[in-house]
Amino acid sequence: MKDALHNFFLSMLSCGRDLLPIILVIGFFQIVVIQQPIENFMEMIVGTFFVVLGLTFFLIGLEMGLFPVGESMANALARKGSVFWLIAFSFALGFGTTVAEPTLIAIADEAAHVAAEGGMIDNTEVRKNSYSNGLRYTVAFSVGLAIVIGVLRILRGWPIHLMIAGGYVVVVIMTGFAPKEIIGIAYDSGGVTTSTVTVPLVTALGIGLASAIRGRNPMLDGFGLIAFASLTPIIFVMAYGIAVT
Amino acid sequence: MSLLSSFLEIFLDTFWDVLPIALIIVFFQLAVIRRKLPDAHRVIIGFFYVLLGMTLFLIGLEKALFPVGRLMAEQLTNPELIRKGQAMFGAVSEDGVFDWRAYYWVYIFAFTIGASTTIAEPALIAVAGKANQISGGTISGWGLRIAVAFGVAVGITLGCYRIVTGAPVHYFIIVGYMLVVLQTFRAPKSIIPLAYDSGGVTTSTVTVPLVAALGLGLAESVPGRDPMIDGFGLIAFASLFPIASVLAYAQITEYLAHRKEKKSLE
Numbered sequence A: 001m002k003d004a005l006h007n008f009f010l011s012m013l014s015c016g017r018d019l020l021p022i023i024l025v026i027g028f029f030q031i032v033v034i035q036q037p038i039e040n041f042m043e044m045i046v047g048t049f050f051v052v053l054g055l056t057f058f059l060i061g062l063e064m065g066l067f068p069v070g071e072s073m074a075n076a077l078a079r080k081g082s083v084f085w086l087i088a089f090s091f092a093l094g095f096g097t098t099v100a101e102p103t104l105i106a107i108a109d110e111a112a113h114v115a116a117e118g119g120m121i122d123n124t125e126v127r128k129n130s131y132s133n134g135l136r137y138t139v140a141f142s143v144g145l146a147i148v149i150g151v152l153r154i155l156r157g158w159p160i161h162l163m164i165a166g167g168y169v170v171v172v173i174m175t176g177f178a179p180k181e182i183i184g185i186a187y188d189s190g191g192v193t194t195s196t197v198t199v200p201l202v203t204a205l206g207i208g209l210a211s212a213i214r215g216r217n218p219m220l221d222g223f224g225l226i227a228f229a230s231l232t233p234i235i236f237v238m239a240y241g242i243a244v245t
Numbered sequence B: 001m002s003l004l005s006s007f008l009e010i011f012l013d014t015f016w017d018v019l020p021i022a023l024i025i026v027f028f029q030l031a032v033i034r035r036k037l038p039d040a041h042r043v044i045i046g047f048f049y050v051l052l053g054m055t056l057f058l059i060g061l062e063k064a065l066f067p068v069g070r071l072m073a074e075q076l077t078n079p080e081l082i083r084k085g086q087a088m089f090g091a092v093s094e095d096g097v098f099d100w101r102a103y104y105w106v107y108i109f110a111f112t113i114g115a116s117t118t119i120a121e122p123a124l125i126a127v128a129g130k131a132n133q134i135s136g137g138t139i140s141g142w143g144l145r146i147a148v149a150f151g152v153a154v155g156i157t158l159g160c161y162r163i164v165t166g167a168p169v170h171y172f173i174i175v176g177y178m179l180v181v182l183q184t185f186r187a188p189k190s191i192i193p194l195a196y197d198s199g200g201v202t203t204s205t206v207t208v209p210l211v212a213a214l215g216l217g218l219a220e221s222v223p224g225r226d227p228m229i230d231g232f233g234l235i236a237f238a239s240l241f242p243i244a245s246v247l248a249y250a251q252i253t254e255y256l257a258h259r260k261e262k263k264s265l266e
Helices: A002-034 A041-080 A083-099 A102-117 A125-156 A160-177 A180-192 A198-212 A218-222 A225-244 B002-033 B040-076 B079-089 B100-119 B122-134 B141-165 B169-186 B189-201 B207-221 B234-265
Strands: none
Touching (some): A002 B040, A002 B100, A041 A083, A041 A198, A041 B002, A041 B040, A083 A198, A083 B002, A102 A125, A102 A180, A125 A180, A125 A198, A125 A225, A160 A225, A180 A225, A180 B169, A198 A225, A225 B189, B040 B100, B040 B207, B079 B100, B100 B141, B100 B207, B122 B141, B141 B169, B169 B234, B189 B234, B207 B234
8 A cells, every 4th residue: 555655656756747847938938038927827736736646647547457458468469360350459449549548538629619619610519529529539530540551561561651651642632622620630630649548559569569470570660550640640530621511 | 516516527528438448458358369357456446547537637637738828828929028029120010910020939938848848758768768779879869859859849839930920731741741751761761660650659648738729829819810720730740840850860870870980991
């Protein structure tokens, strides 16, 4: 019990340390450049504390539950040799982790809010919810697909740079057809998807796979899954934008 | 009281968000791998912590990270501050429209927040360590971290410049992609997957909402901008430019190593 508490405080300290540069930079600008009183100052302090506490629980929970199980499963499936189950798992992993990504939840809600204010969708709670859920499931689906493509690449040894370059060409073409209200969000969704939950599990899958297949270098082939996961959401969110409007 | 009810509401929402991944794991464990969950008790507590953590984080996000990002954008674009910037560059303002240079504090803020949050990012430190291993020491961990932090800082700064001027986001992104593709064909092969990954990895859970709010806030306060069209895109800039800077870093180190070799041969 005492050990657990000790661990908890250590994690909390490291989360606090992640926030420290932000607090320092904002503090500097507030004191030296802006020099204005801040409204709701107390609420922001409480909120910051919630962020630290929340991230701490989140990371401890991931390390206790999701990461060891996910990693051992990724390894087991990579070695099992059944391509069908491997592909099914890859898709499920990409989809499941992205749906649960907290930053994506926040950004999708914000996007729905902005879209409602701007008159792109009706300004009702129901419509906003369905728009933000639509965005999230679109992104989750495309991350699932990206992991499948990335896994196939590792299995077959396709050259990564040609695929990425091809993906960029598709992005450029899609940009020409997408409504301009969606373009910014679409580009952003590529970077948003790949944070806390997705990256460790997906990297584990890639490295496990590359070390299970003979003739593959885990360092060279294991990475690169994330790159696909940042590319496909751009394409599919633009498609979603075309479909919605 | 309202805090408690919003806590419960978000907790419930989060439960539905985490449920798919829990179901996926149970299904694959039981149906495909056919083994019992090792340490099931611990895993269940872990999931509960994840739920609790996400709920607290999302509340904190609404109360702190989003408002702070917006506030900074609002205050840094405060007309008084901008007028000072305007005076410094001696440019003439035509009824309320300022020269883009008058927003120089916005760019300085964007650069510092991008660089400082990235250089200390744990995911990046881990990636940098691995890169050092693969390259057999030619790519130093610190060099890579500085390259990525520089890329993120430049990305966010350029993104803010774009919001201020209102230039279309895709021009910048497409040019950035072309640069990356060109670099890809010339850069050392071993760095390529890592460089692509470093773009996605560096934008962390804390930075993303803050930067997104900064962009939306800027689009709201700079005259003539529409949040829906101009507000998004900063994160895309922050994920694209590190790829270019990491590739450039690898190209430079390779070039220097080549030259050194040549010299020692002579």
